[in-house]
Amino acid sequence: MTRIEYNKAVDLHADNLYRFILKNIHDVEKTKDIVQETFLKVWDKRQDVAFEKVKSYMFTAAYRTMIDLIRREKKQSRMEEADLNKLTTSNQYSDLQQILHEALNQLPEIQKAVVLLRDYEGYNYLEIGEITGLTETQVKVYIYRARKFLQKFIGKIEVLI
Amino acid sequence: MNIINRHNYEEFFLDYHEGNLTGEQKAMVILFVESNEDLMNEFYTFKKFSLETTETSTIEKKPLYSGPHFSNRADYFIGWIEGDLTVEEKVQTQELVNENASFSKEFELFQKTKLIPTAEVYADKQNLRKSVRVIPLLKYAVPAAAAVVFFIFLSNQLTHRNYFPQPLEVAEIKLFNVDTINISKTEFEVNRISLVESKPAVQKKTPIKPIERVGISPPERIIVEVARTIHGAGKMPEIQINQVDELIDEVAEVPTLLDKVIQTADEKLFGTSENLITTDPMELLVKGIEKVTKRDAEITRITLENRKKTVFKIGKFEFSKSKRI
Numbered sequence A: 001m002t003r004i005e006y007n008k009a010v011d012l013h014a015d016n017l018y019r020f021i022l023k024n025i026h027d028v029e030k031t032k033d034i035v036q037e038t039f040l041k042v043w044d045k046r047q048d049v050a051f052e053k054v055k056s057y058m059f060t061a062a063y064r065t066m067i068d069l070i071r072r073e074k075k076q077s078r079m080e081e082a083d084l085n086k087l088t089t090s091n092q093y094s095d096l097q098q099i100l101h102e103a104l105n106q107l108p109e110i111q112k113a114v115v116l117l118r119d120y121e122g123y124n125y126l127e128i129g130e131i132t133g134l135t136e137t138q139v140k141v142y143i144y145r146a147r148k149f150l151q152k153f154i155g156k157i158e159v160l161i
Numbered sequence B: 001m002n003i004i005n006r007h008n009y010e011e012f013f014l015d016y017h018e019g020n021l022t023g024e025q026k027a028m029v030i031l032f033v034e035s036n037e038d039l040m041n042e043f044y045t046f047k048k049f050s051l052e053t054t055e056t057s058t059i060e061k062k063p064l065y066s067g068p069h070f071s072n073r074a075d076y077f078i079g080w081i082e083g084d085l086t087v088e089e090k091v092q093t094q095e096l097v098n099e100n101a102s103f104s105k106e107f108e109l110f111q112k113t114k115l116i117p118t119a120e121v122y123a124d125k126q127n128l129r130k131s132v133r134v135i136p137l138l139k140y141a142v143p144a145a146a147a148v149v150f151f152i153f154l155s156n157q158l159t160h161r162n163y164f165p166q167p168l169e170v171a172e173i174k175l176f177n178v179d180t181i182n183i184s185k186t187e188f189e190v191n192r193i194s195l196v197e198s199k200p201a202v203q204k205k206t207p208i209k210p211i212e213r214v215g216i217s218p219p220e221r222i223i224v225e226v227a228r229t230i231h232g233a234g235k236m237p238e239i240q241i242n243q244v245d246e247l248i249d250e251v252a253e254v255p256t257l258l259d260k261v262i263q264t265a266d267e268k269l270f271g272t273s274e275n276l277i278t279t280d281p282m283e284l285l286v287k288g289i290e291k292v293t294k295r296d297a298e299i300t301r302i303t304l305e306n307r308k309k310t311v312f313k314i315g316k317f318e319f320s321k322s323k324r325i
Helices: A003-025 A028-044 A051-072 A096-104 A109-119 A125-132 A136-160 B009-018 B023-035 B037-048 B073-082 B087-099 B101-111 B135-163 B185-190 B220-233 B241-252 B257-270 B281-293
Strands: B172-175 B193-196 B297-303 B307-314 B317-324
Touching (some): A096 A109, A136 B023, B073 B101
16 A cells, blocks of 8 residues: 555545544544554555555454453443343433434444444445454344344333433 | 343243243244354254153244244344345335334334434544655755756756857858859849858857857958048048949959958968868858858759759758859
8 A cells, every 4th residue: 555545545534433433432532542543553554455455454453452442441341232221311312313322322332333333334244243353143143133222222212202 | 030141041942842931031032042043953952851742832933934023023124224135035024014013113113223424523634644754855855956957057068069069159251252243232232142150049158259250341442442432522422323333343343352252261261271172162161161160061052944042051050042044
């Protein structure tokens, strides 16, 4: 990858990468750190990374950095199932997407990540698996579980409202 | 009873086959088995542990069949929005929704679970970009610029040396051809041969050594005669046409004109006439030009039907004159 291609990758993917991490950890400064660290890695590895693969490489590197950060801060308290019985809700929702993001924040980290990669970046199960280190089947299971939780959350909020 | 998971599923499997579960719990077990295909065989293995005869098993077989139904409809609804369903499965799912009005709302809620990307902007993008490093290149840029300047200077010098071996300012050589003098004063003036090679445009501020200017003036006798006339009259003479003709006639009678040309060329251009093998003033002129410019010059004479044409060619410059014969 040339310097020009690297700069093009910055223009094309920096916003998406920033959004992906920010939606996961909700910390602007830490998100910026992860994005900068990720692009440093990309620059260091530019000779080995083709421009066509750079987005996937960036998301993989950023995801791993994020997981390391979460583990260091011991935020990985819910890696398996979301508990609808413990969901917290607010009655101050302006639209459906706001409700969805509220629900998203209550998902386990891994489910949140795969749903964001799926809906925001349009990755397929295999690509998400490559980024997150999961099998294709595992990705599908996590996405299905997340959808069920989100659907029930929306339904419950609609009942409350 | 708790929710089934991979740590407690054996208990649920056993209770399922023993008929100890409610309808909702059975559905939960079926969903779990479908979501954990690796436990499918184990699920059936538990069936063998049942003391009940298989004839009266309470297992709901329909949920294990392929296709959407009451228990697995959520998976098909999700499969629909994820694009995982085949055309046939889509048709089956749509039929299921159509047959059960309560499923329609549920299906609609699943469709709402798709996140719409938000527009987040990473503000420090410019800091991520990599620009060309300027400072290290400066140490190469300065010598490179100097080299270019030197090359241009050298090229200029070489150009002048190659194309203009002798600095040229003006080379003007006038030659009065004796053949034309008898015609008229106008033709006398016109037929003089003048070679003027101006400075080329590419030659700029290079100091130029002026070359010798070779000029052959009208015969001195004409000037003397004019001066005598002026002196005698005490005023500027009014030269009439007939007087001009007289002057021309007088010039025509000067027998030493050609000799004067040769002598002048010899003295001004060559210094001596020893090396000259011709007395033709035209050829002398060519040789003089070659001597001054150090470039090949050639003379061509062409005789046409009623005109005679003389062409001088010096490098890319070409001069010609012609006269009626």
